[in-house]
Structure formats: structure tokens, C-alpha cells
Amino acid sequence: MGKDHHPAPFSHGQVADFQRDGFLGPVPILEMEEVLDLRDRVDYLFQNLDSIESELYEVEAAHMERPEEVVCHFLGGWRVDKRLRELVFDPRLTGAAAQLLEVSRLRFWHDQVFYKPAGHPGVVPWHQDYSYWTRTAPARHVTINILLDNADEDSGCLQFVPGSQEWGLLPPVGFDQPLEKIREGLLAGQEFLPRAVPVPAGSATIHHSHTLHGSGPNGSKGPRRALAFNYMCAETRVADDSEPLLRGAPHLSQGEFVAGELFPVVWKAP
Numbered sequence: 001m002g003k004d005h006h007p008a009p010f011s012h013g014q015v016a017d018f019q020r021d022g023f024l025g026p027v028p029i030l031e032m033e034e035v036l037d038l039r040d041r042v043d044y045l046f047q048n049l050d051s052i053e054s055e056l057y058e059v060e061a062a063h064m065e066r067p068e069e070v071v072c073h074f075l076g077g078w079r080v081d082k083r084l085r086e087l088v089f090d091p092r093l094t095g096a097a098a099q100l101l102e103v104s105r106l107r108f109w110h111d112q113v114f115y116k117p118a119g120h121p122g123v124v125p126w127h128q129d130y131s132y133w134t135r136t137a138p139a140r141h142v143t144i145n146i147l148l149d150n151a152d153e154d155s156g157c158l159q160f161v162p163g164s165q166e167w168g169l170l171p172p173v174g175f176d177q178p179l180e181k182i183r184e185g186l187l188a189g190q191e192f193l194p195r196a197v198p199v200p201a202g203s204a205t206i207h208h209s210h211t212l213h214g215s216g217p218n219g220s221k222g223p224r225r226a227l228a229f230n231y232m233c234a235e236t237r238v239a240d241d242s243e244p245l246l247r248g249a250p251h252l253s254q255g256e257f258v259a260g261e262l263f264p265v266v267w268k269a270p
């Protein structure tokens with residue numbers, strides 16, 4: 001895509017692949033100079049989690065308790081870092097998400113950072129994103145996961161189970177659980193045949209909200225850092241208002257649109 005991005009960047013074939021498999025990638029998104037800048041910014045956030053924690057939506061609690069064991073994962077970096085905030089609105093991301101979701105208006109849900117230091121044993125257990133998002137409905141969400149480092153199986157690149165977006169909703173899995181935890185509850189016919197997707201720095205994978213995905217430990221000599229941007233259909237509503245949608249977000253009642261400053265519309269059909 002590079003700088004000549006188009007609002008609908010994918011070919012019919014790529015859209016068909018996404019619909020069949022539930023994911024697409026690698027997709028080039030960022031220039032290398034942007035990657036270098038973002039590495040510094042993400043390192044800063046990672047190294048200062050204690051002081052910025054209150055500005056974020058969430059930091060993986062098990063990581064804070066056992067940082068040598070559990071992968072580092074936090075939500076809300078866009079509220080702290082200017083460049084992450086700009087990326088939320090970047091047409092290279094929003095055009096891609098809107099096309100794959102087939103929406104005429106796209107809304108931002110939240111961002112995430114996944115940080116695996118060199119040689120770190122932490123994994124991201126197999127999960128479906130929407131299993132953590134049922135407080136928003138309908139399920140029409142998509143994730144763009146951009147790598148800031150070259151990722152392969154050795155450094156714990158993402159893996160996906162093609163077709164699992166059709167399996168219905170599986171239970172949520174804690175990020176401190178074993179990689180294979182979800183497999184305990186799979187049904188006959190839910191064939192678990194994962195595909196690892198190596199991705200160069202600056203490129204992304206994009207996945208459907210119900211596609212099973214996970215990633216192994218980082219056995220490499222360098223960090224494996226990823227930025228995830230989660231988008232949804234602009235008509236998404238609050239399905240459960242018993243708790244704030246995200247920490248610090250203003251209260252929205254059940255049935256209301258998930259809207260407001262924290263959930264901007266980021267793309268509209270021309």
C-alpha cells in the first residue's frame with residue numbers, strides 16, 4: 001500500500017481470502033522510518049508502565065505481577081502517545097478495516113500493544129477477540145495487528161486457525177493461561193489446523209473478530225513488538241452497561257451507540 005494508499009486497498013481475491021480464512025496478511029502498512037520512530041515510542045511506554053498505567057485503559061495484571069513469565073499487553077496507548085493517536089485515524093488502516101468489514105462508517109474501538117522482550121517465554125493463548133468484547137454488539141469488529149519487528153515462528157509470530165471465524169463464540173481465555181487452553185473445549189468437527197504467518201516489520205495481519213489466533217514465546221535475540229488497532233461498525237451499541245466499556249470511559253447505557261470522544265468515527269464512505 002505505501003503512501004499511495006487507496007480507501008479500498010484490497011483486490012477481490014484478497015477480500016475473498018479474508019472471508020474464507022478469517023484473516024489476511026502480511027499486508028504492508030508502514031514505512032521503515034515510521035517503524036523506527038514507533039519502536040522508540042512503544043519502548044518508552046513499556047519502560048514506563050508504572051507511571052502511565054492510570055492513563056491507559058488496562059494493563060495485563062498478570063504481567064505486572066509476573067513480568068518474567070507473562071506477556072506484556074496493554075490497552076489505551078493512543079491516549080498517551082501522539083503518534084499512536086494519529087495512526088488510529090490513518091487511512092491506510094481505516095480504509096483497510098472499512099473494506100474488510102464492508103461498512104460505510106467505521107468506528108474506533110481501542111488499541112493494544114503486545115510486547116515480547118528478547119527470549120521471553122510469554123505466549124498469547126489461542127483466543128477470539130470478540131470473546132472479550134461481548135459488551136458491544138453486534139459483532140462486527142476487525143483487528144489490524146502491525147509488527148514493529150520482523151516476526152517469524154522463532155520470535156512468536158501470530159498464528160491463525162483458518163475458517164474458525166465460523167465456529168461461533170468460544171469462552172474467553174486469560175492471557176496468563178497456557179497457549180493451548182482453548183482446545184480443551186473444542187467440538188468434533190472444529191478442526192484445529194493453525195497457520196503461522198511470518199510478517200516483516202511495518203506489515204500487518206488483519207483478522208475477523210471470531211478468528212482463533214495466538215502466538216508462542218519469543219525465542220529470538222531481539223524484541224517482538226506489535227501494535228493492534230481494533231475497529232468496529234459505527235452502529236455498534238452497548239450490550240452490557242454494568243461496568244464502564246473501558247476504564248475511564250464515560251457511562252453509556254445499554255442500547256446506546258458506542259460513541260463519544262473515545263470511540264470516534266474514523267472513516268466514512270466517500
Ligand SMILES: O=C(O)CCC(=O)C(=O)O
Nearest residue numbers: 114124143145215226228
Ligand atoms: O501479537 C500477538 O501475539 C497477539 C495479538 C492479538 O491477539 C491481536 O492482535 O488480537
